[in-house]
Amino acid sequence: MYKAFYGLNDNPFSIAPNPHYLFLSGRHREALAHLTYGLGETGGFVLLTGEVGTGKTTVSRRLLNQLPDNTDTAFILNPSLTEQELLATVCDELGIIYTDNPSIKQLTDLISRFLLDNHQASRNTVLIIDEAQHLRPEVLEQLRLLTNLETDTKKLLQVILIGQPELQQLLKRQELRQLAQRITARYHLLPLTYDDVGFYILHRLQVAGRQQLLFNRGAIKALHQYSGGIPRLINLIAERALMAGFANSCSMIDAKMVKAASYEVSGEDEEQSSRLFPWIAGLVSLSIFSLAFYFFYVEKNHAVVVQQTPAAMALPLPLARGTSVDKVTPARLTKQDPSLDTPNMASSLLTLAIEQSRHLEPAYASLLQAWGKTPYIGLSGCQAAGMQALRCFQLQGSLVQLLKLNYPAVVYLVDDKQQVFYGTLLAKEGEQVLLQLNEQQLWVSQSWFNTHFSGTYEVFSEAASAPLVVDEQASLNQLQWLENSLALVSGRPPRLVSHFDNDLKNELKAFQLQHGLKSDGIAGSNTLSQLNLYLSTAGPRLENAGGRY
Template identity: 40%
Template sequence: MYTHFFSLKQPPFAIAPDPRYLFMSERHREALAHLLFGVGSGGGFVLLTGEIGAGKTTVCRCFLEQIPENCELAYIFNPRLSVAELLQSVCEEFHIPLPAGDSVKGYVDAINRHLLASHAQGRNNVLIIDEAQNLSADVLEQLRLLTNLETSERKLLQVILIGQPELRTMLARPELEQLAQRVIARYHLGSLTEEETGSYIAHRLAVAGAAGMPFPPSTTKLVYRLTQGVPRRINLLCDRALLGAYVENTHEVNRAILRRSAAEVFGDAQPSARPVRRWAMLAGGVMACAAISAAAWQLMPREAAPVVAKASPAPIKRAPVAAVPVQVQGHAGAETALRELGALWGQQLPAGDPCEAAARLELRCHQGKGGLYELRLLDRPAVLTLRDGAKSSYAVLAALDDANASFVLDGKRQTVSVASLAARFDGSFTTLWQAPRGFRNYVPAGESGADVDWIGQHLARLDGTQAPQLGTPFDAGMRERLRAFQSAQGLDADGLAGPRTWMRLNQLAGVAEPRLLAANKKN
């Protein structure tokens, strides 16, 4: 009822997960990057958790709009199912003809045939389960078994679990350890900050076509305090506050209106009884019928309100939406940026392929896609891919903290806000890491060498055991120790020494490498 009063095209604070209203805070960007990264990572499980109302489903809807064309998608939003019911739902979502009878084996065989046929056609299969905290342990185990079907390069089924924080607790149970070890990417979506809360409100109003800013900056702190920065709570509060402002015949929401609105939608404020009664009656009247609400409002005992002219109110200065105070600068080509990254390692990479040149200097390139979250885990400078419409550029990220990012461009430093970076960073990056002497991309079981000696000595140093003798082969015992290390470090516990494992071993061993996070630069 208030949309015309505030010159809005539609209600800006509806709680439906409309991707048009998705406010891409740093955390939302990273959550979306994790989902996109998981789809192209070769199968397994991707985990997205968050508090109630944090925006998980909205991020998922945005992800669905960007999913690659070669992906077949199944979406289950009511996971309170038995094992047989889940398998039946998977068959229905993937349009797999249901087998005769309702046996678990029949469903599994049908799904496996479909996965193999899709793989032969070059297609990937992605299963998304929302509200996954409602899954039983038996159903989760069956999902793990479905992902057993794989080729030498990838698993044939990608499972994305979206749920509330208790989902993380469930996966920490001993009986689900095998599934937890198959989670290749996980992200917890937190609440907005106070600053982001103000930007979130302005963003949604702008999308809805607001000509002014009904929520002055002075109200942001109170909105944040009443909602704890949870997007759904912000929507509920601001929607009711706009209704209250409409009832009060004012084009600006004040603190009193916010408190009364919070009392109605949350019950966590204690205004006087009379205003609450009046607001409850008015809210019901307005939502039922504008004429009835107007009559009800006139019947309420109060002082006469000044008459507001029909003309539009004086324009109110709107808070900037997703303002980018400093534009991130970058190189036109990735090779130039990689050579600048090499300089941070004290190496001048010659002409030609920078990664091949780095390999001759016992450095290795590692390409990833995971956003700022992944970069913080790796804790090393990297070349980032920046987007400006259809154009791409490449910048060397040299330092990062909670608020700012520092770049190197032609040997000079520039600092921008993390929000400015997130507006252009597409999640793709290339970094360097120092390889040990004799490094091999893959060490077969039973092999020995300088790289195997390095692994054995550093694992022994970390777990306090006796270092193996030089020349000890990469046997089952060493692989199990490596798996235990990977699991403890939140890595994919595959027992293979991949780039992420080497990087983490280097960090814990104190190998002298450039660091990204400001807290580590003092060490």
Template identity: 40%
Template sequence: MYTHFFNLTQPPFSIAPDPRYLFMSDRHREALAHLLFGVGSGGGFVLLTGEIGAGKTTVCRCFLEQVPEHCELGYIFNPRLSVEELLQSVCEEFHIALPASASVKGYVDAINRYLLDCHAQGKNNVLVIDEAQNLSAGVLEQLRLLTNLETSERKLLQVILIGQPELRTMLADPSLEQLAQRIIARYHLGSLSEDETGSYVSHRMAVAGASGAPAFPPALTPLIHRLSKGVPRRINLLCDRALLGAYVENTHQVTRAILRKAASEVFNDDEMPAPKRWAMLAGGVLAGAAISAAALQLMPVKQQAKPAAASAATKAAAPVPVAVPVGHESAEPAMRELAALWGQTLAAGEPCEAAQRQELRCHQGKGGLYELRQLDRPAVLTLRDGAATRHAVLVALDDDKATLSVGGAKHAVSIASLAARFDGSFTTFWRAPRAFRDYVPAGGQGADVDWIAAKLAQLERAAAPAQAQLFDVRMQERLRAFQAAQGLKPDGMAGPRTYMRLNQLGGVAEPRLLADRKEN
């Protein structure tokens, strides 16, 4: 309903597990590392728990994409099973021929033969059980017995249990002590921090195609975090309803009042004041949307078909995304590769210092893909590789894929794959004006103040100033108006992001990240 209003390609806060929206916080990466460690350790059980909506399924899906090729994988997502039904499910997941005699012993013998055959072929077997808090004590004990088959080096079946916090309570029961002792890795997935909540919202909006002034201003992050308790699914429900509320109220920016109304609608929290519901208003909007849809049917066929045809052509031309490349161990080679995009060869020494001698400045950020879309310039990304960090140059970005460059080799990767490795930190370049100062005092003069005045006049389609300018109250007000219009912090200070945007809108030649970006 609201996607066209906010110029989005799709709803950004759907609770469906769309891999394009994968967001890996530090906690999610650590949980993933525990799962991967468990697979490589040769142990019996790995335990991942977390609150409802904390992102356990997100981590699980990311894990399933990274399971080594020599591993055979079974996945059970509905574990309300009897012992016999569990064994049948295991046979079906691993494509084991079901025995003629339908008995627990027949199933166990078939599974054991299969595990021994796989071991002889150098293969491992991993059984993932989601919603494992629904397993009965008898089924858990049967799983333990299945893991009894082992060599001197490893278990022949590894089991990953994923469930809600009560699973930890179940496994603490003395009757399951033998199973608990076989858990080689445990991780409890907590909620997002306030900073991660802000990055999460920005990431999902960016993947959905948001640009310009943010619909969720950064000042709302503490309130979003408090209302949602940092739980990703609650964040999705809250922000989806808040966008609907902003749409109904015909504003392109969510306010604190809209956010509080949204929370009372979706969470029904007692401490929230009972607001006027949006249901009737939304119904009216839906009726209007239906009328608009009917009107669209009367538009010329070419006008309707053009976007679809363009979309199909874009999809057909898109390269197939591959795995995220490992990247450079040091940031220096990637920084030199980035400088080459600016037509510069950096001298020996620290890259940012070498770049400054060529009138380029470094800008470091930690805003993830959302901020990179806003900055619209190539950047060196910091990627996670287990406990290590790597570096690659992001040279292109669109709705569902990114292009990374490592040593000049280009790699098209999906946004989901990149988000799983990208920790949000990046470094980019920008071209500073002559006599640039990090801080311009009120009433100050100089070449950098004249440059700002000239760029603002160009954008305002006013005559260029003919004399030296003052960084006075009036110029600061003009600068604030420009910053607000561009989705920047309207502080009236000329910082790197303001200079970058003035450069872009002023036609300064520099590399861009979004090839199809059109300026207003």
């Protein structure tokens, strides 16, 4: 309808997965690199999670195109299956013939024979399961059993699990801990940044045949705001905006058209929202005035110690240690006044801080500042870290593991409605941790943090020098280095080693098991990267960091 009017050869914002319109942002490329690394290293399980519409399937299809020719793939799109149905579907995808009404054992034997034959023929086998958050625990356990077939160097079946954030929670279940420990790479795909949205729109328009700008800067900003950076929502809103522009003979799409299109896509009543806006704005203004009056009164009469960001930006009064309020503590005062210990005030401050922390970039910026580094416009946090001689690690674990690692970290959190928000863990003191949410620093209890922690976090490190791999063929110096390193992590005195004995191998396996690595007793690149996080002496730490923040 509007293609001729705007000089387009095709519909640029169809939600159909057309490979010609494939756009890989920096985050999509990072996700692809993690998956490729996970498959190429040792095999096993690889995990890709992300919110609905962020492009997980796009990444998986690009990965399929990059797999070598000697790879057989099985792609399961509907994982709501029983154990027997899953095995039968794998057989169907791989072209394995089976009899009517086969048992689980018969299907397992057929798949195992296929995997062995493939290995003998120097072929790889990859199983990709989309929407994996719908897998039942018993089906996941059956998948783990399938991956038991292995050689001395790799698994004969490599499995990629793709799903929504609920998949991470599913894998934390006690009965699935063995599977979780076999995940060799994991990545949580985040929405597009503001800059990415602009490149995304330009790319799709150019593929559709238009070289001139069509969405002005205000429209791009509105698209990012109303879509939250979700590519699928961007397509839906941009499509409606083009239709509105054509109906009104507008040569350029602006923010007003995008706003109207977003209401149409979401099914909300724009007029009703407009009538409510003055009331909402008035309430927000009244709240801000009340908070400002409160803070002024406290600062003038109670000598408040106000913390500041490294950039010396004045912040609202941070929550700090004191009498517990809903597991979050009130402001740190030189003279405690019980009248200021108000649950409503603490709850309001925390809610406001969470709502301002829905984007990852501020959390990355805080972590870079903790290292004395700066964020780069147009680069992700990990890319900016790499430009400044830091390495970026995305890890999965508990708060206990994070505190033992003792690095400041970007942490992935969920609120009471299971909506994702992001913070930066900066320090630990006693049973509390210092959490930065956007520009607000808060002291929270570890129990509150554990309740909201998704288990995913990212740290930076200046890695210490280390060998590429340490196994039974390694030199004596390398073996002693490994023993010294493991002893340092375990907090025990190192032994003098003369060979790769069972004690050293068992210690290494225990370290790998604790950190979700393949427990094979070989210190490969994954293990050494994790080990070096403990060995590096550079950079900030969580313990005794209060004076630095």
